[in-house]
Amino acid sequence: MRNAPTYPLSSVDAALLLAALLRQEGPTRLTDAAARLGVAPSTAHRLLAALVHRDFAVQLPDRRYAPGPVLGEPVAPVASSHLRDAALPHLRRLVAEQGESAHLVVPAGGVTRFVATVECDAVLRVGDRTGRTLPAHRSAAGKALLAGWDTDALAALLGQLDPAEAERVHRDLRGVRRRGFALNDQATEVGLTAVGVPVPGAPGGAAISLAMPRVRFSRDRLPGWVTALTSTAAAVAADLTDESRGRPRSPGS
Template sequence: MKNKPAYAIASVDAALLLASLLQQEGAMRVTDVAARLGVSVSTAHRLLGMLVYRDFAEQLPDRRYTAGPVLGRGGLRPAPVTRLREAAVPHLRHLVDTVGETANAMVLAGSDVRFVATVESPQVLRVGDRTGRTLPAHLSSGGKAVLATMDAEQLAAHLEPLGATGAARLQRELRTVRRRRFAVNDQATEPGLVAVGVAVPAAGGVTGAALSLAAPAARFSRDLAASWGSALAGAADAVARDLSAAG
């Protein structure tokens, strides 16, 4: 599993996470930043000041901060990502309470999935926060769950870069995902990490989203996959209902 470095620099970690949040979720107030990072308002202000200095952020006329020229404001559309996160987090918390493993929300971004929210397991040995990170869609559990919902034309763009052998392998796996209604990532992206994912039904202007449960491989068995898939499916439907109601 990919965990924090032994000698992690907290301020650097906070600044990098903040840059990701500004790019993914759009403009934020200083108080919003402080709440999201769990830091004081003065610390949030200093972090934003450094990002502005290095062109990773810029201040708007209404005093909010947004992604700067270095980040290009590319990638995901901020409004749907913010709505997805707000709708998903309560259900991620319920999943963690029920299953005891780390729960994530993610959204398709090109050929990758980008994690937009994580609620960590309370267990000492656990999968950590993945917010802001990306994984190849064809390898991750949530990515495969989203790909399995696509029609042939949409899927073709994701199959082409994999070559004939890789495309055939993925198509076989997606048939299994459609039959089971959940996808599994068994250490394909990180040694020692297993995840189960399901797609979130399109709702409220949010498409290409997924939820996942992730755990150390030592604590996972194939017998758990179906029950995790069922719990995730219930959460995904609830997220879609909340998105529809908010939209």
């Protein structure tokens, strides 16, 4: 697993994460940026000021901050912020019940982009992946999404791979469709295993995953993880549907 540096770079890391969020989700308010980073508004203001100074951000007339010339336009729909807000309460419950970290991802071409992470409390755990991308055909959540792609779109993506790897992915995706979940056993990082399922009906596509150190993975626990993930994905989908119809979210969301 790739861990955060042990030397103190918290300000640099926060600034880089903030720049990534601006590019992925578009304009944000100062208070929202502070909440996303878990810092005081004064700290968020200093970080945003530094990004503006170096053209990574610009301040709009309505006082929101948007991607600057260095970053360009957002690369993911602003709707991913709405999806994140709807999913987080359910991800927190999932992590509390299962004791492993959970992720929410969306597709971005041939990669999956992490838009939210809820970390578990274990000392040895999979950390926050917000803002990162992974090849869709190797990650658990990515494969859960690819299994639902139409034939032409999937062929275009796999056509970029080595023929032997493309064939392996085709076989893997057949298994994902049959089982209803995807597994990543150290395909993206040594020592990391993840289980992923799609969020049914999510606009633009979305998936959630439970990720854990390989030493804690057990085939005996896999059915329980899949059941919990599937229930969580259905709950997220239900809240998204209710909100699109103007209904309030379910209690506790």
